[in-house]
Amino acid sequence: MLLLLISSLIFLFFAYHFSWKRRNYPPGPTPLPLVGNLLQLQKFGYDIFHKWKKEFGPVFTFWLADRPFIFITSYEVMKETFVKDGDTFADKQLNQIDKKKLQRNYGVLDTNGEMWREHRRFTLSQLRDLGLGKDLMQEKILLEIEEQFKDINSHLGEEIDLPSVLDRGVGNVINLTLFNKRFETNQRDEFTYLKSLIDGLRDVASEFRYFIQFLVPWSSKIIPGPTLGDKTKGMKEELDVFFVKQVEEHRKEIDFDTVESYDYVEAYLKEQKKREADGDHETFCNKQLYAMCFDLWMAGLQTTTVTLTWGFSFYLHNADVQLKIREELDRVIGNDRLITTADKNCLPYLTAFINETQRCANIIPFNLLHVATRDTVIEGYPVKKGTGVIAQIGTVMSDEQIFPDAHCFNPGRFIENGKLKKVDEVIPFSIGKRQCLGEGLARMELFLFFANIFNRYDVQLDFSGNLPDLDKSKDNFVTPRKFNAVLNKRYV
Structure with a gap:
């Protein structure tokens, strides 16, 4: 009798996990009890999502432990879901790991x-x-590019750590945007330290065990060792010290009687004072300001530097691309003047190079975890309020049907009759209401950094001829490339 009871319970357990709980969701890979499909994420890449798309269609269910998420891998379905019905999917699943510790x-x-x-x-x-979209932001970026030129010019013909030079430039742009201050030469150690904290946060999150803890918070209770919150708490607190110091110094300098603001924090503090005068002490509180500084600094530095380092890596790997970019720059620009966004329409191949860089770098392998805010329907499947939904943009940008030879770096796919061809499926900044709010700034930075460095310098491999590593399989996130390069002036 006991054996029959145990057998029945085991049967019911597996029947529930392998069949019953999946009955109202789109088909998908069979989840294991408790862990779902998580173990299939151990190998980085988009191949597994392409495999499931081919097997189950453009909409399928993926289980993060015991929670189902509907994956959307079709651009057309993404538009219907996240654009046309954007309000329904504006919320994201909030990460509850050590919420109190991480603040x-x-x-x-x-x-x-x-x-x-x-x-x-x-x-x-x-x-x-x-x-943004005006000359003021462009002037700040060009100022940083000219400072980069000074660094590069002092090491012409020598091996330099080009990603570090790019890091400082991008870091100064975001710091100017937030605080209207840049890291001067005597403050480079401070920037290096801050960058090491941000890299540390990324490196922790890229470890598989912490990646799983991020996706499935309760797993921290059963995985031995420190939690994600324990590992990142100190680094986050150190960054907060920097932001609080910057904000409080800024608060003392601001003329609250002027309408115009010169940076984000100044505008925030003026809005805060206005709200507090009306009795609202919560919406624009100090904690929110510090968190916004963290979010904007983190996102503004990480995504842009990752894309820049991958772009230079693709450039060094493809001699034919180098030749075409130089030919276009020589024909259109013809000297070493600073290139501005006004030149962009005349440089279609360079713009195509940036598009292809973003498509191939494809730096968001696992997009935001959205949740439905109401009961709805996706491709005929009923979706209950609270169900997780993911726009798998990485699969769209590596789809062989849209981009033949998708793993081949080919800016020419964006050129048609000598002109830039718009391809809607290139969506590196995501799609819908959660689309990256810094997209405009990032696009401007990418164009100005790439165009001006390629125009002024011949960028070559280091003396040992080592090509940058293009392997993404080592991490759970797409990380910046590390390499040395040798730069020489193209115009004397």
Whole structure:
């Protein structure tokens, strides 16, 4: 009798996990009890998602431990879901790991609802007012490029750590945007330290055990050793010290009677004072400001430097691409003057190179974990409120049907009759209401950094001829490439 009972319970356990719990969801890979499909994420890459798309169609279910997520791998279905029905999927699954320790209750990366909407609107508005799409922001970026030129010129013909030079430039741009201050030559150690903290946060999260803890918070209770919160708490606190110091110094300098603001923090503090005068001490509180600084600094530095280092790596790997970029620059620009965004329409191949860099680097392998805010339907499947939904943009950008020979770096795929061809499926900044709010700034930086360095310098391999590593299989995130290069002036 006992044996029959045990056998029945085992049968019911597996029947539930392998069949019953999956009955109302789109088909997908069979999940294991408790861990779901998580073990299949151990090998980095998009091949597994392409395999499942081919097997189950453009919409399938993937189980993060005991929680189902609907994966969308078709651009057309993404538009229907995240654009046309954007409000339904504006919320994301908030990471609850050691929430109290990490203090991530604020910002825009880990908030939903009115708090998120309010500060996303405010940030987009301030980026526009600070000169995004105007000459003011471009002037700040070009200032950093000229400072980079000084660094490079002092080491012409020598091996240099080019990614580190790029890091400082991008770091100064985001710091100028937030605080209207840059890291001067005597402050480079401070920037190096801050960058090491951000790299440390990334490196911890890229370890498989902590990647799993991020996706499945309760796993931290059963995986031996320190939790993700324990590993990152100190680094986050050190970054907070920097942001608090910057903000408080800024607060003393601001003329609150002026309308115009010169940076994000100044605009925030003025809005904070206005709200507090009206009795609102929560919406624009100090904790929210520090969290916004962290979110914007982290996102503004990481994604841009990752893309830049991959772009230079692809460039060094492809001699034919180098030749075409130099030929276009010589024909259109013809000297070593600073290139501006006004030149962009005349440099279609260079722009195609940037598009292909973003497509091939494909730096978001596992996109935001959205949740449905109401009951809805996706491709005929009922989706209950609270169900997780993921726009798998990486699969779209490596789809062989859209991009033949998708693993081949080929900027020419974006050129048609000598002109730049728009391809909607290139969506490196994601899609929908959670689309990267720094997209405009990142696009401007990428064009200006690539165009001006390629125009002024001949970028070559280091003296040993080592090509940058293009292997993504070592980490759970796409990380910056590390390499040395030798630069010489193209115009004397």
